Amino acid sequence: MTSKVVYTGDLRTKCTHLRSGEVIITDAPVDNNGKGEDSHRPI
Numbered sequence: 001m002t003s004k005v006v007y008t009g010d011l012r013t014k015c016t017h018l019r020s021g022e023v024i025i026t027d028a029p030v031d032n033n034g035k036g037e038d039s040h041r042p043i
Helices: none
Strands: 003-010 012-015 022-026 037-043
Touching: none
Parallel strands: none
Antiparallel strands: 003 012, 012 022, 022 037
16 A cells, blocks of 8 residues: 545545655545645645
């Protein structure tokens, strides 16, 4: 396994790359009732 993806609610997921610890957070697009936001947090 190379990453862990967790649904955090409100149409948002948090993906963590296990080896590096890098985190990517994504939301559903606004046309699917999401916030349409995403972020990448390098370590």
